[in-house]
Amino acid sequence: MKLTLLSVWLYLVVMPAFSQTVFRMDSLPSNGVVLDKNWKWHLGDNPNWANPTFDDSRWDTINPTQDIALVRQLPQQGIGWLHIHLHVAPRLRGQLVGIRLEQAGATEFFLNGKLLLRNGKISTHKDIQAGSIWSDHTSQTIQLEADSVQFIAIRYAFSRNKLPINRYHFAFFNLRLQPIEVGEKGELKQRVEIVIEAALFGVFLFLGLLQLLLYAVSTVQRTALFLGLFLVTQSIVHFMNLVRNGADSFFFTLVGITNVLAVFEAITIGFIVAITISTFYYLLGIYQYFGQPRKTTFWAIACITFTTIPGALFLNYPYNFLSQFIPGLLIPFVDILWIGILAIKRKHPGAKLFTLAHSLVLLIFISWTVSVFLPNVSPFLSENVLYLFSISFLALALTISLLLAQERAAINKLLRQQLLDLEVLSGKTIAQEQEKQQILSTQNERLEQQVEVRTAELNQSLTELKSTQTQLIQKEKLASLGELTAGIAHEIQNPLNFVNNFSEVSTELVSELQEEETKTDRDTELIQELLNDLSSNLQKINHHGGRASSIVKGMLEHSRTESGEKRPTDINALADEYLKIAYHGLKAKNKSFNCELVTDFDPTLGLVEVAPQEIGRVLLNLYNNAFYALSEKQKITPTNYQPTVSINTQRSESGIEIRVKDNGTGIPESVKAKIFQPFFTTKPTGEGTGLGLSLSYDIITKGHGGTLTVESQPGSGTEFIIHLPTKG
Amino acid sequence: MTILVVDDEVDIKELFLQRFRREIRTQVLQLAFALSAQEALDYLDKHGGLEILILSDINMPGMSGLELLRRVRSQYPLPPPPVIMMITAYHDSPNYQQAMADGANDFLGKPLDFNLLKEKLKPFVAGL
Incomplete structure (x- = not known):
């Protein structure tokens, strides 16, 4: 320069x-x-x-x-x-x-x-x-x-x-x-070059577009994308060559370009860029094809390619040539060769053919480079490098296309196989599904049968339980009846005492009267007195007979299993009667037991619509519990203790209240919540059924729409409050 | 001789009065009545020096006949101690034994057999 x-x-x-x-x-x-x-x-x-x-x-x-x-x-x-x-x-x-x-x-x-x-x-x-x-x-x-x-x-x-x-x-x-021969030769050569470049352009473009099209159809084959892009960019390289070589002959005159230098420069830039990208895609495609992991080496080489080849634009010949082709192309090409060799070692199916084609390109490329610098080493090479280059490149393009086709065929085969496998598998799955379905339905059937059997068993159990419950309730009633027997006996003995004795006395009175009749001086005063007594006695006999019969009637009513009919009842009388029965019943069993009975009956209570024997049962139960509590307390507090049971009846806002209060042992807080539960009892085994309060609660709440509540202070006593609603 | 009859039954008074009408008329004995044990004790307090025979029911509201028996035996050791006979509807063995142990002179059941009662009273009532 x-x-x-x-x-x-x-x-x-x-x-x-x-x-x-x-x-x-x-x-x-x-x-x-x-x-x-x-x-x-x-x-x-x-x-x-x-x-x-x-x-x-x-x-x-x-x-x-x-x-x-x-x-x-x-x-x-x-x-x-x-x-x-x-x-x-x-x-x-x-x-x-x-x-x-x-x-x-x-x-x-x-x-x-x-x-x-x-x-x-x-x-x-x-x-x-x-x-x-x-x-x-x-x-x-x-x-x-x-x-x-x-x-x-x-x-x-x-x-x-x-x-x-x-x-x-x-x-x-x-x-x-x-000399004119030189020019003729040159022109011929140029024409041939143009044809070759056009052919290469066409072939590369066709093969490249084919690969891209195939890739577009099925994006499975990434190699096709990369190598397709390589082929297409390579076709651009050849197109640029074609345009440049044909510049004087055809194109420039043809299109009447007015600014030849700029166009030429643009073509050159396009050529360089196309070579760069093409080389990169070649590298990428081959890495992909041979499944070579893209690590540092790959990216380093890609960087070299991208920096050195375009760098050629800024350098003068021959430096640009050196910078462009030696590192920018030779390094990736050698790397690709190495990868090809590695693939051959791995016995990759396409490796041998590819490496052969690639080696050819590389060999010619090296030869060409050498021939450019040393044109006299081999005149043949210098003159024919273009043809050799073109042939090798064409071979490479075809090889790549062939390999891609093979790969695609393999992929297709694999896919077909997978499809078959999938069909077989899905067939199996469907079969399994059906089998499962069948098993499931069988199990369902079995389950349903089991459920039916169980339900039947449960129903049986329920029926048995119900009957047991009925029996238990009956037993409870009988148990309380048993408790009553003694009290009832006493209650009957008393009226019987009067019935017997007053009738006997009356017999005496009658005989005395008859005796007096026979007398001549009849004592009319005495006769009158005897007659009065007789009359009074008969009344008393009648009264006490009725008393005995009502006791028996009450007992019968009590022992009845079905709920009694409701009728207007004197609650005070009922409470009193059952109090006596309960008390005497207890006394019969426990002679030493003694307690004060305090009754405070509201005389204005009137008649209340209840089932008397039911309410009687409740009262009896409450009385018995009260007496039990008192006797329990008596055992632990021997002196200065006056056991008392108080019965109180009164009107309330919506009905009447019966309060049964004792000063016995009281109910501990922990027990209080359970006392209305069936079979809960604090009495020793065999003494209580645990149904008394439960039944009482049902009678008051379900049978009469009332409430049964309890207030208790442990150690100082308990009060049960029955509230019965009255009509209106 | 006064016989104090203790029973919560009101009609017992009429019955006894009629049964012992002749004895009362001939003044062989006198009858007194108490409707509860407490009343009986009050009566005893009032007529302490008299010759009294007590006929008491056992089952009574409030103080029972047995309690009365025990009290009389412990509080009235007068010479001679009053004769006490218990009357009850529960004339069973435990009741009887309890009454006798507590110092009862005799034990009678209900319904009351007045002929038997009179037989049992004979040793204590002169002229019966």
Whole structure:
């Protein structure tokens, strides 16, 4: 670069002194002659300037082969003329020579005032003066004339507009004269390249899109996605190559691009980006395909690829080449080779074929790299590297597609197998389900049967329990009857005593009367007295007989099992009667027992609608409990204790109240809650059924809609309160 | 001789008066009545020096006949101690034994057999 700058500088400084000097072309070597000095340049446009006789001695001297960016005389775009005088060696005069042209615009080629060639299209349009073309490889020729000095004039419409990257170097105007065979060969080669690139582009694009399409249909195969993207981006690489190579021949003229440098640069950038992404997807796809875990190595290589390849844009040749291809491509390719080898070791089915294809690409890639730097090592390789490269790449693309197809087939097979397995499995599941269902229903049936049996058993038990309960209630009644017997006996003995004795006395009185009748001096006073006594006695007999019969009746009523009918009852009389019965009953059993009976009956109580024998049973029960409590207390407090049972009847707001109070042992708080429970008793075993208070509670609450409550102070006594509602 | 009849039955008075009508008329004996043991004790307090024979029921509200018996035996050791006969509807063995142990002179059941009573009174009542 420095050398170039130096030569330009020398040229610019030295050349004006040798103005009108000609460019000497003494021979035409196979690599041609570049016309790189003795050029004159003038901005502007004049048809006269094509004339060989025009004096251009005042025009600027220029070396147009230099980078367009460095040509200081130029505006961004415009039209100007280049002149050169060519001294042609005698044997070359009148010969047909090929020309090879690099330019950044459109040109018209004049030889000795005659227009010979047009490259691109010079537009005279107001705004855009330059048509554009990039002419590199051509088989264009010119017929040199017979003169020793020949005059070449170039009418040149140019544009220097580039992309901001501005790192790609273009010559302003590079004209090379060469033997015509070279040009023909070059053009052929270029055509072949275009065909090859187009073919590669097509194949890669087709295969890539196919993979992506297949992936889109079923997203199972991730490899297809990655390698499909690799193939597609690779097709873009080839497309860019295609466009670049075909730049002069077809496309640029075809589409009339006005800003060739920018387009070219854009294509180059696209090419670089496509290579970068393509390489990355290749790496990714192969990692995926061989199931290689993507760890640090992978990401490090990906980073290298992403940084080095685009970095090529900012470097000059050959450094950019070094930075781009050696680390950016070679490292991932070597890594992929290594992964392929690992996969072969693991006996991965596609590994061998892939590694072979990849090795081929890598080998040719290395060879190509070498050939670029050392073109003379193998001329064959240098000349044919493109074909080899294309073949190897094509082979790689096909291999990859084949492997993906195989993989897909394997996946499909696996899926089909899984589907079959699934069908078998679901069949089994359904069978099991049905079996379970059957078991379940069988169990349900069995359960139902068991439940029925149990229910029947329970019903049986319930019936037995009910009958037992009835029996128990009956027993309780009989038990209380038993307790009564003694009291009743006493109660009957007393009236019987009167009945017997008054009737006996009455018999005596009658015989006395008869005796008196026989007397002549009848004592009428005595007769009257006897008759009075007799009458009174009969009344008493009647009274006490009735008393005895009512006691018997009460006893019968008490022993009845069914609930008695309700009828208006003198509660006071009932309470009193049962009190006596209870008391005497106890006395009969326990001679030493003694207690005070205090009755306080409300005379205004009147008749109350109750079932008398039921209420009697309740009262009897309460009395017995009271007496029991008293006798219990008597056992522990021998002296100064006057056992007392108080019966009190009174009206209340909604009915009547019967209070049975004793000053016995009282009921402990812990027992109080349980006393109305069936079978709860504090009496020694065999002495109480535990049903007394329970039955009483039922009689009062259920039978009469009343309440039976208890108030008790342990140690000082208990009071039971019966509340019976009265009608109205 | 006064016979104190202790019983809570009111009609017992009429019965005794009629049964012993002749004896009363001939003044062989006198009858007194108490409706409870306490009344009997009050009577004894009032007529302490008289010749009294007590016929007492056992089963009575309040103080029982046996208690009365015990009290009389402990509180009235007068010479001669009063004859006490117990009358009860419960003329069973334990009652009898208890009464005799407590110092009863005799024991009679209900219904009362007045002929038997008179036989039993004969040793204590002159002229019966």
